Amino acid sequence: MNVPCTTDAIVGATFSKPSDTAFADKLKLRKTSADSFSADYFKGPKAFRDEWEIAKVDAFLTDAEKQFHAITIETAEKTITVLTSRKGKTTVLVKGRKTASASPATAFTKAPHNRVKNYILPEGESVPFLVKLGVMTAEGKVHAQKYDKFRQINRFLEFVDDILSDIVDAHEDAFPGTPLRIIDFGCGKSYLTFAVYHYLVVKKGIQAEIFGLDLKKDVIEACAKLAAACGYDGLRFACGDIADYRAENAGQGAPLDLVITLHACDTATDYALAFAVEHGARAILSVPCCQHELNTALGRTAPDEALNPLLKYGIVKERFSALATDVIRAETLSAHGYKTQLLEFIDMEHTPKNILIRAVKREDSGSLTTGADALKSALGVELTLERLLRQ
């Protein structure tokens, strides 16, 4: 789409008259800072609000007229209207004056390059698995609807990058010349598993073997096919339950370098964390979700009455239980020799599942007394991770 303004000059825009391929019935963008827009969109009776970075708006505008046949763009100086006929002919009007007729394929003027984020997998660099998973085109252009996924993948790689020298150095000391050993528990469609493999092996030239485990047979089969299609020889997948895998592999195998477990539901995270500790994982990156265990247990036990106000309101009890669970997990890892942090994975706008537990084995590796004992006794519940590591 070719209109006479740059993306960073836009203060607001409305997109209506959706085509069959439109992701929403109507979309409104409003500039909220130099680099971002609020995006309000409607699909049937549902309304959604999101925050879009300027790079995502750029990507979306490139062919927005294919999704919306009536577009109004406001800048400080002018109102630009872009109308697309059923036959795909696009007409651009500025303040009601007809100025141009452009073909739908022509590009919107891009924002200056210094606005583009410095991603580990940058836009414009074609990455085979991202192309095959439909995140980007063969030329490396990220599809607008996949921009959040693209951002999440890059954010996750930053976390891996932060701990990389720790795990590579420790591995080289202990097992020189051998591949890193990494497991992704509850890998699902494995966007992040592929991303880690690509980053380590293809971009950094580090030897690595990554194993992804998930309950879903069809998903695992698709992942294995994709790994073969990409020529990612060191990436393997299997179908199974994390708890069973832990039981079957107790005491087996060389120490692990990294255990990843992102959004594995409820106590599946605990089995993955327990496995990591038991197999001496050098580092752990975990984003828990669906932390139901404590919330359910607190309905049955008699916790310290000081907690009553926190447990009185259902929504607060649920969130408190989820946060307390992750704090106790973090403290349990600390007690087992890890330097542990709780970090924000991606902002709340995109998902409430946003606490990342990052744990790296301490040099001394000894047990550490943590401050969680009083909290645990106030709750009166022993959580799965503590129970597994006590056995």
Ligand SMILES: C[S@@+](CC[C@H](N)C(=O)[O-])C[C@H]1O[C@@H](n2cnc3c(N)ncnc32)[C@H](O)[C@@H]1O
């Ligand atoms: C929300 S998806 C997340 C996928 C991926 N880790 C990510 O963050 O994009 C959660 C995945 O965990 C898997 N999962 C949940 N419980 C599991 C268990 N006990 N054993 C193995 N996989 C499990 C589910 O099948 C699902 O594919």
